[in-house]
Amino acid sequence: MTNVFSLDSTAITRIEEKMRFKRGVAQAREKELFDIFEKPMSEEEAWALKFLYAYMPLNDLADYEGCLFLNHVRTTLEIREDVRWGRRVPDHEFLHFVLPYRVNNENIEDSRGWFFGQLVDRVKNLSMEQAILEINHWCHEKATYVGCDPRTVSPLTMVRNTLGRCGEQSTLLVAALRSLCIPARQCYTPRWAHCDSNHAWVEAWADGKWYFLGACEPEPRLNEGWFRGPAKRAMLVNTRVAANYPGPEELTLAHPWYSEINLLSPYAPSKKITIRVKDEKGNPVPGATVIFQVYNYADFSPIATIPADERGEAFLTAGLGDLLIHSVSGNFWGTKKISVKDADVFDIQLSDKLPQNGISVFDMVPPQELADATEDAITEAEKQENNRRIQEGASIRKKYEASFVDTLQAEELAKKLSLPASRVRDILEKARGNSHEIAAFLQEYTPRYGEWTLRLLESLNVKDLTDTFGLTLADHLIQSAVFKEMFDEETFMRYVLCPRVHFEMIRPYRKFFLEIFTDSEQRSFRDDPVKLVGWLSEHFEIVEDLNYYQGMATPIGSFRLQKGDRLSRDILFVALARSLGIPARLEPSERSPQFRFGESWNDVVFLQQGDPERTDLSDNKEIGSIRFIANAAADNDLEYFRNFSLARFENGQYKTLQFTAGKKDFYEESLVVKTGSYRLTTGTRLPDGTARVQFATFTVLPDRTTEIIPALTKESVQAPVLGSVDPDLSFSFFNGKRSALGELAERRGLLMAWIDPDREPTKHLIRELRELSKEYDDWGGSICLVVEDDKVTAAFQPNAYEGLPAETDFAKDVSSKGLQSVLTGIQSELQYNLPLVFVVDRECRIRYLSAGYKLGIGKEALQVVRQLDEESVWAR
Incomplete structure (x- = not known):
């Protein structure tokens, strides 16, 4: 028993049980992760560390070491004693919204002490509310918004590079607030209903009350922000907590390893609805999965996934707009469009029948737009002072950005290395605060490897250039160079040289993997890549449901732990194959692993017995194709995830094909896809945010081409005199x-x-x-x-x-x-x-x-x- 952190006997027992379970799962890394518990530590340190381990995602057990987490705990507890309000923060808020080291799916670094050192003098004489505002001004001095890929960079990378999407801005602000022992959480509207995309912001706790603010976008007061009006139209606002969260907020998901909290009510008009899941005879279906979806980016995106209780009922407090409800239980499934404002209870019936081919047209109506008024208006003096601070913050950020490698320096480097100036300039401009690191890599390795140093950099995502360091790049360049004569340049660059597989953090792993296998084993895998599939099937255990972000472990972490979710396993396969000189990828539409052998791409099938099967797409009888036919009477500007998407029915659900957003060349050639039932979703946004949607369901047969005419009708534009x-x-x-x-x-x-x-x-x-x-x-x-x-x-x-x-x-x-x-x-x-x-x-x-x-x-x-x-x- 303990009184530390106000833990009761139930919480203590749960933490101990989960700790033992995690220790068993991660026994391959026992020394790296758990030897720290042999070190002398206080009771408070021990329970804080146990709490983190108990709810730690599997990815973190794969990638990090115990000393990182112990340092984080000790720094956080020291800060709690150092700041004036530290002991005023209740244990409940401290455990769930100060102690955690992770905010999103960012790379974890031991940064809490650094943030504290940067900020403590700025806030030491302020109230908690004033400190929150001041910390946000500091974050604005460090970073501003840019749209980018969904991988979340670390807070330190944000500071180094000054740009990031809202999910990264809010990750930075939460990390900064927690470093001063201010409880903070990242809030999301998972998807807007009235327009595409989503948004993330921050809630911070001060003296018993939660406030919201836009990260890196300072306002004169708390509970202000440009998103306040749009949030009134949200269908859901939530946050995720790595714990069995005891409240007081409503839970949308009480998962054994994490919780999702519904925070909608303070932002938008809402109501609690009940979904009753029934079978074809009208009986309840306990345990059925109920997925609440909104139309967004021409697709139906889940905003909450809730299991039905023993009465077959699932509950959600949602905004007053339309939802598409999809429920599945085994081979039984059902879909129903609802308007939240119309009723409190909605029934959905499940069937095991396959989808019927046909057309359905309907509108998805978002919550109505509401006036955004505040009772206590901000004064002109407050606005002017805030604007002055914003100007000052932008100047500080601009001065730092001037230290990046500039155009002249990039051109001089290109000339020195005999590389194309425009390409070097482009790479170094994208690298931003990491540009000197990238320039040093080019300077060191170009004399030996020539233009391949540049080609390696060009194979990466833009964001990779901001947080991938020279030693990592050198590992991938040096170890892959021996294979470059075996393939054409495009295949080598994209599927052997490139270390980027999905959205995992890039780490050096090739030398490590090459030392694991003998030369004979390596030749055997290259001669028959199916043997590599078999080796991984035998040596890697799939453990699902321990990660709340899938596929975020690094390949070397997954390999050392010998466990992971399926996506992490697939990423590991691609990384292993490329390290051994076997072209590999995640297939563009399905995100399933493939290797290239001869002239064809081969699907990888992992079997539990370690006996893999090869599926050659060129010979696969379960493959068909889809051909899009233009309609002369319609808008034929097909653009993926803007006005259409495509999904295949699989295990009672529609799985959206993951073509690149913005892809437009769908009329040029047929799509080669797996056979089965498909749903084409097309949609048009009206000015009020309503989405006019059409489903076209059809079947793709083996060795057949199915022709589809997308229904992209031209909407008449109203242009009244206003x-x-x-x-x-x-x-x-x-x-x-x-x-x-x-x-x-x-x-x-x-x-x-x-x-x-x-x-x-x-x-x-x-x-x-x-x-x-x-x-x-x-x-x-x-x-x-x-x-x-x-x-x-x-x-x-x-x-x-x-x-x-x-x-x-x-x-x-x-x-x-x-x-x-x-x-x-x-x-x-x-x-x-x-x-x-x-x-x-x-x-x-x-x-x-x-x-x-x-x-x-x-x-x-x-x-x-x-x-x-x-x-x-x-x-x-």
Whole structure:
């Protein structure tokens, strides 16, 4: 028994049992992980360490050593004693929201003490609420938003590179807050219902109350942020805790190794609904899996997965929009679209019948948009001081970014090494705070390996360049170089040389793997890669359900532990194969492991007996194909995860094929796929966020081509007159020009937007304009992006925005006078949320407007300007 951390007898017993279980699972790494318990430590240290181990994901048991976790515990407990509010933080909040070393799926580093040292002097005389705001200002000095791949870099990498997506910004802020013994948690709306994508922010605890804030986006007060309005339309807001969490919040999932907490109620109107799962005779189906899905990126994404109780019922507090409910139990399944606001209880019936081929059309309606008002408005003085701090933070960040390898240095290095200057410049620019490390690698290894040093770097994802170091790169270059003459350059670079398999952290592993096997074994595996599959089948144990992020162990960690989830095993196979000179990959649509032998890709099948089967795609009788046929009466701009997706029915569920987002070449050649029942999902977003969805279900037969005509109907665009603007309103551009609004609009109309360049919503708009650059150039009208003077920070450089439509210019708006003039001409109330986007016709009438965060503004505005162009043609 112990009184440490207010643990009761039930919690103590549970921790001890889970600790023993983890020790058994990780016995292959007993010394590295558990020898630390032989060291002298206090009772508090011992129980903190046991708590972390008890709920530690399997991936962390594979990749890290006990000394890291002990150092983390000791530093955290010391900080609790050092800060004034440390002992005011209750044990419940401390255990669940201060002690944990992990926030998301980031690489773990012993960084808590470093963050404490950076921040303690800035907050030592502040209240907890003031400290939270101050720490967020520090995070803004270190990092800002950029869209990037879903791998989460560590907080230290964020500080080093200054850019990351919202999930990484919030990981940084949570890590920083916890380093000062402030309870903090990363919050997600898993998927928006009214537009694509999702968002992450932070909740922090101060003196008995939880507050929210946007990570690296400072506001004058807590419970503020640009996402506050969109969050009112959320279907779910949740956070994940590595524990059997005892509350007080509602749980969406009480998993044996982690919990998911439902945090929606403070953000959005909501209600608790019950899903009753029944069989074909109307009997309850206990234990059925109930998946709550929203339409997002032309697919149906799960926001919660909840097992039905003994009465066949599953519960969720959700926003007042539409959900697609999918339930499965063994071979029985069922799907039903519901509107949360319509009822409290919904029945879904399961059947073992295969999906019927056919078409279904329906709307997915999100929660309605609500006014975002605050009772206690922020004063002008508070706004000005916060803007001053934001300007100051951006200047600090900009000064640090000036230390990165610059264009001149990159070109000098390229010349010295006889490498193409543009390619070296591109790599070093992407490497950001890691650019000196990458430059040193090029300088050391190019004289011996020539352009392959550069080719290795080009084979990586952009984010890999920011946190992969020279020793790691050298391992992959040196050990793979002996195989380069065995393959054509493309095959060698992508499937042998490249260390990136999925979204795992890249580590050096090739030399290690090559030393494990004798030369004879290596030759045997290369001559017949099926033998490698067999070896791994015998030596690796699948352990599912211990990770809340799949496939995040490194290959060398999985190998040493000899256990992991299936995705980690598949990643390990690819890494082993490439290390041995066997081209390998995760297949692009299925993410299943394959090796290349001769001229064909072969599926890998792991059997528990260690007796693998080879499946050669060129001879597989269970393979068919899908051919898309263009419809002359429809919009034929197919783009994966924008307006369509494809899923195969498997084990009672639809498994979405994972083609690259944005892939467009679907009419050019047939897709080779496994046979079975498929569902084509197409969808169009309406201006209010409603998704007009069509399911087309069909069957792919062996050795047959199934032809499909995607239903991408063109929506009629409404462009009512919403007001008018003064044609004499003058814009002063950053390039020195000055033009009147009427002059800008007279030729083809005008797209103008008031933006905040340092905030995520504006960065999404800029990205969309880049992606639609060709289409806007075809239109040919003016695009005016306006920045108010208090939003112009040191980080804002108009010349740095490459790839925008040719007629785009940035303008200044001193004291917001231009915006005030535009707003006076609008005939309806409009909330002041940036970006504010307007389409103005040639008569200076406002025909479209959008306020605040929403993905798809660029496409909506493009549809309007095209329609206005057609109107002008008919008028002439």
